[in-house]
Amino acid sequence: TILIVDFGSQVTQLIARRVREAGVFSVVAPYQEAAAAFAEHKPSGVIFSGGPSSTHWEGSPRAPQEIYDSGVPLMGICYGQMAMNDQLGGRVEGSDHREFGRAEIEVVGHSPLIEGIWSPGETHTVWMSHGDRVVEPAPGFEVVARSPGAPFAIIANEERRAYGLMFHPEVVHTPDGARLIESFVRRIVRATGDWTMAAFREEAIARIREQVGDGRVICGLSGGVDSTVTAVLLAEAIGDRLTCIFVDHGLLRENEAEQVETMFAGRNDVIFNKVDASETFLNALEGVTDPEVKRKTIGRLFVEVFEKEAKAVKGDFLAQGTLYPDVIESVSPTGGPSVTIKSHHNVGGLPERMGLKLVEPLRLLFKDEVRALGRELGLAETFVGRHPFPGPGLAIRCPGAITRDGLAVLRRADAIFIEEIRAAGLYDRIWQAFAVLLPVETVGVMGDARTYEKVLGLRAVTSTDGMTADIYPFDVTFLGRVASRIVNEVRGVNRVVYDVTSKPPGTIEWE
Ligand code: XMP
Secondary structure, rough: EEEEEEEOOOHHHHHHHHHHOOOEEEEEEEEHHHHHHHHHHHOOEEEEEEOOOOOOOOOOOOHHHHHHHOOOOOEEHHHHHHHHHHHHOOEEEEOOOOOEEEEEEEEEEOOOOOOOOOOOOOEEEEEEEEEEEEEEEEOOEEEEOOOOOOOOOOOEOOOOOEEEOOOOOOOOOOOOHHHHHHHHHHHHHOOOOOOOHHHHHHHHHHHHHHHHOOOOOOEEEEOOHHHHHEEEEEHHHHHHEEEEEEOOOOOOOOHHHHHHHHHHOOOOOOOOOEOOOOHHHHHHHOOOHHHHHHHHHHHHHOOOOOOHHHHOOOOOOEEOOHHHHHHEEEOOOOOOEOOOOOOOOOOOOOOHHOOOOOOOOOOOOHHHHHHHHHOOOOOOOOHOOOOOOOOHHHHHHHOOOOOOOOHHHHHHHHHHHHHHHHHHHHHHHHEEEEEEEEEEEEEEEEOOOOEEEEEEEEEEEEEOOOOOOOOOOOOHHHHHHHHHHHHOOOOEEEEEEEEEOOEEOOOOOOO
16 A cells, blocks of 8 residues: 655645556545555655645644655655655745746666656656755755746655655646556555555445445435446445446436436346336426526435435335545645545435445545446446536536426437447547537528527536646548538437636536
8 A cells, every 4th residue: 555645735635546547545644644545554755745735834744754764665745745844844935036847857867766767867747846846955955856836846766765856747738647656665665565456446336235235225326427436336236235226317318317227127137126216306497497406306206216215115224325435535725634425316314314334335436447347347338438427417518497208319319429429539648528409599491491499508628637638639521421410310409509618717527
C-alpha cells in the first residue's frame, strides 16, 4: 500500500489513480488524519500531495513526524516537496518567478527515480503550479532537474529514498508523469504490483461472504454501471441470498432497462424484481420545468419506490455502489477535514429506518476500476464502457416540461446519434454524447408541406473527469448524415443543431 497524504490539492485523487495503474494499492488521507492512516495501513511508501498553502503561513500543514522517522520512501509533489524539504531542514522561499502551466525542465543529474525515463542533458515538458520554491535543499538532497523558475525541480536523497518534485507528475499535461510515479512505487518502494481486478474480485467476494454470513442482501439497481457491477459481484458471492430491486423511472435511454434485465435473466439463484415506476415518476414530473426541482423529485421518488419494495423483502443488508471518491475525506480550505458523501441514488436514511446494515463492495474503487471489475465479471463492453449518464436521466435532457411523447422522440433520436458514433468508431474517443430535445418549434419543409416541429440539440464532448470539457470536432459530413437520419426517421423533429460550447463556460448537460 502507498499512502497519499492530502494537503488539499485539486488533483490528489489522480495520484492515487496513477499509483493503482502501476499495480499498487493506494489510499488517500487528509494530512490531519495522516498519522492514524499511517498506523492503520502500514504503507511501504508515502506520497505528499500538492496544496494551496505556503510553508510560510502560520500553521500551514505538515506531515506527521513518524512518517519521516519510519524511513519509508517518500515523494513530495509541489507543496508536498516544500513541506518535506522544510521538515527535513531545507529552506523554502516565496518567489517572484511563479510558474503556472506548461514548463520545460532540464535534467542535470542521475537518479534511479528517472532511470530509463529521462537522462541528464535532456529537457522535458512538465506541468507546474507554484508560487513558493525550494531555495536550499535539505541535507543529503541533490538536484536532479531544474527549470527557469525552480532551480530544484527534482531533488533526491537516494540514501533516505526521498524525492521532491516541484511539478505535478499525476496530471496528463506531464507526459512522462505516470512513468515517474510508477518508477517511484515499483523501483524505489519495490511494491509488488499485484493490485489487479482479478485479485480484487476474489478478495471482494471473500469479504462479502465474511461480512454477510448467512444473512440476506437487498440491492437497488438504477440501470447504471456502479449499481449493476455491485449486484453482479454480490450475485457471485451470495447469489441465493440476494434480492435485486430494479427501479425503472422511465427516464432511461433506449433499451437500457432491457439490458439490465437480460444480465440477470439467466440467473435462477438471484431474485430480480423489476418495478416499472415510470407512471409514478412521469406524473410527479408533469409541468415541472425547474431542473433542480426535477432532480429533487426524482431523487425523492427513487427512495420512496425503492423503500416500499424493499419493505416487502426479507433482508439483513442493503448493498450500495458507493465508490472511493465518495468515501475519501477531503481537506477543506478552512483547515478541518470535511466529509463529502454524495447522496445521489444512495438511499439516504433508509438503512437505519429499516434496520439494515450496509454492504459497499466498491468503496475502495475508482470509476475506471469499477469498469475494469465489470469486464472481469464478464459484463459486455457496450454496457461497461458506456458514457456517463446522469441519475435523473432523460428528464434533464428535455429542457422545460417533460412529456411522454417528447421522451419517445428523444430516445429514438439519441439512439440514432449514438449508433452513428459507434459505426464511425468514435464512441471511445468521446467522454459523453447525447441528444437534447428543445422546447422550441421551428418551421421546416417536407415534401410539399410546411412542418412545425421540435429542434433537437446534439452534444458530444471530450473530457477526463467531467469537470472541464471540449467539444468533439465531428466533421460536417458526419453531422449532416446524423441530422438527415434523425429528421427522416424520427417524427416530431425537423431541425438538428450541434452544441459547440466548451465547459466552462457551458456545462455538459443542458439543465
Ligand atoms: P455538467 O452538466 O454539470 O455535468 O457539466 C458534469 C457531469 O455530471 C453529470 N451530471 C449528473 N449526474 N446526477 C448525476 O448523476 C445529476 O443530476 C447530474 N447532472 C449532471 C453529467 O452527465 C456530466 O457527466
